[in-house]
């Protein structure tokens with residue numbers, strides 16, 4: 001059993017005992033595990049138990065924990081001072097690298113979180129188009145800025161409603177919600193009021209409702225609507241950037257967004273975000289242009305060091321092939337175990353990420369499909385794996401993450417353990 005005294009102590013001083021709600025075990029029950037140390041594909045808890053880690057700090061740890069070359073670059077950088085509040089060479093190096101790797105980037109601004117990057121990209125889009133309305137998709141997450149904390153309202157409303165107390169209705173009245181993979185709905189919004197829409201923001205592979213792939217034609221339709229009505233297409237690649245391929249989802253699908261939001265991997269595990277796009281758009285930002293955006297710790301040298309070391313590693317030959325092979329092996333193995341134990345189940349992968357769904361009704365295409373999955377089965381599955389030293393996200397609404405430190409050995413052990421977990425799910429359902 002997990003010693004709950006660590007969590008009890010945290011709960012006395014930190015709301016819910018966590019500094020980000022996804023870390024709590026609210027969706028699966030039980031007590032969050034306190035981790036002490038990470039190495040490669042493994043996390044070690046405060047009592048020394050080891051876990052194969054499929055959370056990867058929610059995305060950044062694509063080269064595994066405590067990678068020696070990342071640690072070394074951090075140490076060398078930190079020894080020269082932590083933060084200057086002036087321009088410095090590592091941030092230019094990072095910007096150069098991002099623009100080389102991500103097809104749509106000509107200029108980029110570095111910030112401290114994905115939330116901040118998405119919020120700033122929206123402000124820029126509104127500033128350059130002189131329009132207020134934005135479209136986002138149910139189940140896509142773009143951080144917790146007010147304008148993006150929105151859920152679908154009742155059918156009669158054209159705009160969303162706040163998904164949290166504290167967000168004024170007036171802040172989200174310009175945010176419209178559409179269903180992922182529903183191009184028709186987006187076309188209908190545009191034909192009614194396309195001239196009011198500043199931007200569409202979308203996760204080009206959704207990774208915050210499990211892992212949901214865009215259907216052929218969906219992203220193309222978004223691009224087309226934006227082109228026809230002078231709106232901007234924003235790809236939020238905080239999760240998919242450098243995870244589904246070296247140039248993100250935009251390279252994978254060959255679609256060029258106007259603005260791209262990045263985070264996670266580019267900080268190598270330290271706090272980071274970035275947004276960028278065509279030079280002409282990015283030059284509308286202060287100090288060149290009128291759209292204000294700023295940050296005391298933005299482009300921090302230590303963060304840049306961790307990120308650059310990580311980006312160097314993913315540039316090695318065969319990096320994504322190996323990652324993709326691991327993902328395919330895992331997903332295939334899980335499907336076979338589910339079949340063998342007669343559990344209806346779907347698994348999808350996108351190179352460095354995967355989604356597992358206890359669904360009974362065909363492919364998962366949008367948020368409503370994810371909501372229809374059997375949360376209770378996921379809860380059982382999660383705890384059975386946790387007991388066997390395998391750490392999945394403590395919620396069925398999260399994607400799973402692989403790293404280059406995961407090998408066939410970890411995958412095969414996971415698939416074997418999943419057999420007993422599926423067995424438990426089947427028994428519970430009988």
Ligand SMILES: *Cc1c(COP(=O)(O)O)cnc(C)c1O
Nearest residue numbers: 113114115141142143236238239
């Ligand atoms: C994690 C995430 C964010 C928010 O990033 P933070 O650094 O947690 O603020 C935004 N968009 C997507 C797609 C994400 O996965």
